[in-house]
Amino acid sequence: MDPTPLQQTEVDPSAPTPSDPSSITNADQAYEPLSYDELFPALPNAAQAPTPVAEAPQTNWSKHSEMRIASSVITQVFRVPFEERAKIDGNNQFGESASTRICSDITGRTGAHIEISSAKDQSLTFLVTGKSDAVMKARRLVLDKFQTQARQIIKIPKEHHRFILGKKGKKLQELEINTATKIQVPNAADNSDEIIVVGTKESEKAMHEIQLISDEQSKQAYEKLEIPKQYHPFICGANNEKINTMMTEHNVRINVPPPSVMKNEMTIAGEKEGVLKCKDIIQKYFKEMERKCQTVSVEVRKSQHKYVIGPRGSNIADILHQTNVSVEMPTTDSTSETITLRGPQDKLGQALTLVYAKANSVVQADVEAPTWLHKFIIGRKGANIRQITQDLPKVHVEFTDKQGGIKLEGPPEEVEEAREKLEAMIADLKSKLCYDQLVVDPKFYKHIIGKNGSNINRIRNETGVLINISEADGSNLIRLEGSPDGVARAKTELEELVTKMENEKEREIIIEQRFHRNIIGTKGDKIKEIRDKFNQVQISFPDAGEQSDIVKIRGPKECRPFHKFVIGKAGSNINKIREETGTRIDLPSEGQNSDEIIITGKKENCEKARERIQKIQDELASIVELDIIIPAKFHNSMIGAGGKLIQSISEECGALPSSSLLQSPALTR
Structure with missing residues (x-):
């Protein structure tokens, strides 16, 4: 604290x-x-009786009510x-x-x-x-x-416990609140004289106050000394060595306020002879130090003050032990950079050298590393960074996301070694890893990710690239991290996927849910036939539990009208051409926005296949669409029983009636 x-x-x-x-x-x-x-x-109707007013004496209080x-x-x-x-x-x-x-x-x-x-x-x-x-x-x-939290035990005579507790324990509660500690006092049935204080460094204050209460109640000799706070370190010695020796030799208790308690008062309790001897020793030593002590002030950067103090004040105690010079630091909330040294004139120079040495015993260094590379530097569960820090335990490593760097703090030699190792690791990672990003409209994220992450996981597995899509913050960036080749392939595939989605449109059709099963068919055979015909179109039915009538159809804004006829029903045309010509025929996949059909095989066979596909295309190219308005009441007559009349017209003329006519009830009876 x-x-x-x-x-x-x-x-x-x-x-x-x-x-x-x-x-x-x-x-x-x-x-x-x-x-x-x-x-x-x-x-309004009340009598306006005068109200008597007593004159107040003219004092300062009456001027300001x-x-x-x-x-x-x-x-x-x-x-x-x-x-x-x-x-x-x-x-x-x-x-x-x-x-x-x-x-x-x-x-x-x-x-x-x-x-x-x-x-x-x-x-x-x-x-x-x-x-x-x-x-x-x-x-x-x-x-x-x-x-x-620290746990400290202080022995206080049993008869003094009630004074520490106070009436109904109120004094103990106040002490706990003021010192931010938990104090355990043995109950009346327990003969123990040990009081346990649990807390932070504030527990020193609690120990001090408890000892004061006990000393005041002690029947033995009790003395209070007013010693200026700045001379307490000399009387206590480094790590309280002097004061502990004095208490042991003279069998007394000496209570000195901890550094965080700004009091001059010291108390001594014990046998009268021992108390008087300690009082005399302390006063003489104080007078001697007051006469000998000189001060010198030095300016040290605020950021280095903690290195002068050391862990739990160990460095200041070390300087006091070696030179008998006290180091007085400004408070942490103060902006002052002035450190005051107090002690004998001939020791101030040595103490000043030690202060500068402590201040410069720890240095800071920055290593540049892109933020995206941090996770690779740290490694899985910190494995990579541990290889550097395990041999350099005094080096503190901090990754700063905002500035995109790594901060090192520790002894100069170790910091330099850690910096060299980190720079070598970063150079190696940069040669093996690449970073790129895509600007994508967030509305496409769910399609890129796919159901249960199927699309994005497939790309990750195929390319070995880490793909970061942040849906929470509304960012329109997709970040790719991995090997240069993998990042390039993943970026190309994602760009094609995004282009495909940008050229697609989605339409919602309202169909009563009770008809969905009829459209889908037994084991999905009917909907499969539709999907085979229009293999670039996605048809989505709502789940049965959703109670929704909306059927979503998503596909290219501009479809390739001839490909479905080349393929034929359930692939009959394309399979027939493949078998008869002995060629491999590849049509554009669903994700590609291409009109090219690739034929692979012997030259003469490829020519035959191309001619047959071209013939289908030429025949379809001459097709025109003509709208004829016929009143609905005549539709059944035109279709005929079981659709025989409309089918004979279609076969004789080579024309296809509209889908709306084919879906007439006359054909479904």
């Missing part, structure tokens, strides 16, 4: 107070309160560093959806509004707004979920 104190902001901090009447705004001075008669006017009251809504901002973030959804870096869900749940439980943002260094910043008690509860719940 950030060692700096939390920021707490009142919504209206500039509100004037009664003790400062000069701060009342002009708007307040201009406000005149309504009188009783103005607020409650008399009825309205006092502005500050809002009870407050805002707190606090930060969770990257190294202290708890795992959410099994990952420290990702899981934004889970974070949002957790914050929404806490808002529902407390009524406080929570905003969360992530910084470049992977730290999280929370802004919590609401009433004071709601904000404090929300803060404790947020830290409980988002920050790693």
Whole structure:
């Protein structure tokens, strides 16, 4: 947790107070309160009796009848560093959806509004707004979920536990809320003197407060010392070595406020002799350091401050241990880049060298890599990137989708090695992989994908290309990723498919659902015959459960009228020509917009097949269509019994009547 104190902001901090009447705004001075008669006017017939008014003494209060009251809504901002973030959804870096869900749940439980943002260094910043008690509860719940929890035990005499609990446990509840911790105090029947504190680094505050309460109740000697906060590191020593030694030697308890608690007060409790000796040692050492200490300030880029501090302050402790110089850092929410060194004059130079060394111990580097290539660099379940990072554990790798690059952070030598490996991998992937995209109207996506993904999966399997179609965001781009040859083939096939769909039209025909089975026929034989005749047309019937009368017909805007006659009913014509000429005859497939018929075989056989196909075409080319208007009442007479009359006319003249006439009830009886 950030060692700096939390920021707490009142919504209206500039509100004037009664003790400062000069701060009342002009708007307040201009406000005149309504009188009783103005607020409650008399009825028209009521007597206008004068209302006695007692004169108030002329004081500052009477001049301003309205006092502005500050809002009870407050805002707190606090930060969770990257190294202290708890795992959410099994990952420290990702899981934004889970974070949002957790914050929404806490808002529902407390009524406080929570905003969360992530910084470049992977730290999280929370802004919590609401009433004071709601904000404090929300803060404790947020830290409980988002920050790693530590479990600490402090031994407090059993007779002091009731003072920690307070009346009906209220004091303990306040302490938990203020320190964002969970404190477990043994019940009265338990003889244990151990109090368990669970929480983040805020638990240091809770431990400090619990110890203070106990020390105040102790019957042994108890001393308070006012030592300026900046001298606490010298008295405690690196990693609290000095203070721990002092407590062990003199059998006392010394309570020093943690760095995040901005208090000067130290307390010593224990046997009187030991307390007095420790008090004397601390005061003498403070006076000595106050006389010896000098300060020097240096400017270090804000982005490098975390490297000076180190994980959990380890680098600052190391500098204090080596040089007896304290390093004072600006708060994380401050824009200041100034670092202050405090210590003996002859040690400041050495400490300054160490500060610069720590600041430059970690560098950042950027590696250019297209966003589409990131998944291949990472590999399946991170296998590829793990080959680079497993030998360089101090290097942090971050993929930035917005800028299309990769950021590296770590020791200079390791970062350089990781950069070289990544650049070699990227160059190798670029030589093997290709990226392309197509602009396609989203309305064609469902046809490109096909039923249950049949079309798109077939293209993927045949070409080995990754095809990304984003239907959710309304994008009109289809991205292709894979080998250059595979991408080219997939793009060509998709373009042909799109061209075909652009040249198609769809029509909806209303046919009562009860007739659908008759049209489809037994085992689909009737609809199959229609589809064979018009092999470029798709006919879709609604599912039985849909209760729909709409039949959809989709096909080319301009069909090739002669091909169906060349093919013949159920392929009879084309199969006959193939058998008699011994040739292979290929007609354009459904997805092709071509009029070419390809004949393969011996030259003389191909000539024979071509002549027969040409003859069919020439015969059909002379066909004309003529509309004759005949009243419907004469249709049955023209068709004849069982359609014999119309069929004889057709055979004798070589003409085909319209489909509407052929579908007359006279032919279906």
